[in-house]
Amino acid sequence: MALDLFKEKGVALDRQVFTWKDLVQRPYSKLDDDAFTRVRVIFMNGIEADALRFKHIAARMSRQLREPLALIRRVEHHQQTMINWLNPPDQNPLETTLGFEQVAIEVTASVAQKEPDPYMAQAYRFGLLEDFDHLYRYAALYDRLEGKDPNCLIQSYSDIRPGRPTVVEHRHPLDDLRRPYDMRTAHPLTKIHALLITAAEFQTHDYYMTVGPMFADPVARQLYAEIASIEEQHVTQYGSLQDPDESLLEKWLLHEAMELYCYQSCMAYEGNPRVKAIWERFVDYELGHLHFVMELFQRLEGRDPAEVLPATLPEPVDFKSHREFVRRVLSQEVDLRAKGTEFVDKAEIPPGHRSLIYRDTLNADGSPSEIAAAGYQWMPGTELAGRVQGVGVGPEGRLQS
């Protein structure tokens, strides 16, 4: 039965407490857990990171909200900790990166299909093809740097092949801004989508900016620099979908609803019982946050939260493979480019356009994403398995064809 947002109160804020042992739980298994458990952990870490990010910035802009923001923010920090610490220590930064891109592909694909506004849906499909390409580039890097198979992480849910090539994704900042939804007329799911994808992409950006310098290989360092730059573009794109005229409190209320929606989606799909228990616990916490902010919204803005929130949450994010959808979008929209706030065929971008100049400048000394994946085609057991197809081992233990 659908959750009634106005009746279900969840857990009160003062009962949302943790211990260090509680925060640092046994991680999921890199080998045995479903790839979508990793996807959900990475995704929800991004959602809570954005909850903190938003609240810190909001607190700098509102004297009256400083205290309530601080109270909820602290709980959310600890929610983020518990989630992020579920990532296992044998999952190295490049492996986690593959997980980040799988989030960007499969969650964005779900959002793009459920989005009621056609322009917004187009924006999600546009970004999806770029993140799809990032998975391919990082997969090539992983294969070639470590001699390991990226599909051990992806578990055959997502294709590993080029999307819109990263080398052409670099755009002038003004070609990354989109038309915002109208807060008065937009469907609540449109608002929730814009918030959740921005959150996920922001964390992806921050993660690449953190781990990029940890790599020793110069192409790896360059590739992280290059894709982090695209993630900054994506945050610009998705962030600009949100109506800038919403008040801070309205944005806050929507953010809490979005967090609740994401936890409920995770809960609906989770197969790992320990992780599922965390999603269930945090659904109750988020209901507590939502009601806390509803009260503020009513008291400080004199508005009914029902003006902004739906009575029940929409159908959950589909945490599953969207292979056919992604392939269709790839075949139909790979040649789209952004021109201002609009999406056009690449033939409509005139020579000397600001984004072409911007892109050519960045790529002038070579393209890391092209170098990393030059000639790369994924195959089971890594590229090296392909290199030795038809080759056997002779009686001396030497290669022979």
Added chain:
Amino acid sequence: MKKTTSDVGLNRTGIQTSPIDSKETLEGAQQGVPSSPGSGLGILEVRALYAKESEGLGTVPVPATLKGMFTTAKELLKGNKPTVFIDKLGERLGFERTGVRLYEAALCKFDIHGPWQGGPSREQLEKILRDELSHFILVREAMEKLGADPTALTPSANLAAVASKGIPHVLVDPRTNLVQCLEALLVAELTDNAGWELLIELAQGLGQAELVEQFEQALGVEAEHLMLVRRWLIAGVTGEAGVREEAGVPAP
């Protein structure tokens, strides 16, 4: 580009860099009183607590083919646990495959830094790379014959990758030279030799005579790698130190 490893310079990491400040730092540390009694043993206690709750790194996948299932069931009846063999085969497969990438990186270093007396030739490094590749195929075929999935990451393969993750890091760092990379390759070759020895023990125990023979050949080749890497490293280090006129023993 820097070919040498141990030149004198402005290293600031020791306390002798700043005698006055380090004296004060020491005084400051001594004036501070620990907020909790005890020793580093507390860390071990928490580690033990978590270890008791742990369920390990993961499992070996169930063989998908009838052939594999049959073999596995038969061995189980004999009281053996054939998944240990599959797990360790997966470990060698992953290690050899990563080894190919390591020697690709070593060749890149060779092309930049060139040879030294008693050091490797390009041909020797290329040969080791091909050997690693052939061992990868050898193990892959062995796994396929047993009905195991050679693309699966087994717990031992994952563990070996964690234990050796610094090795590729050293090889691909543009600041390291080939002698420094040989330090990392020595760790890899030592581990690899021990890994093959263990695999042979397991194959013998499971009565896999054909595999024992093939693995012994592989071990022979790996023993040769180990000897060469060790010699090249000694030659490189002693050569820079200037302690041996004829640095290193000529490779066979």
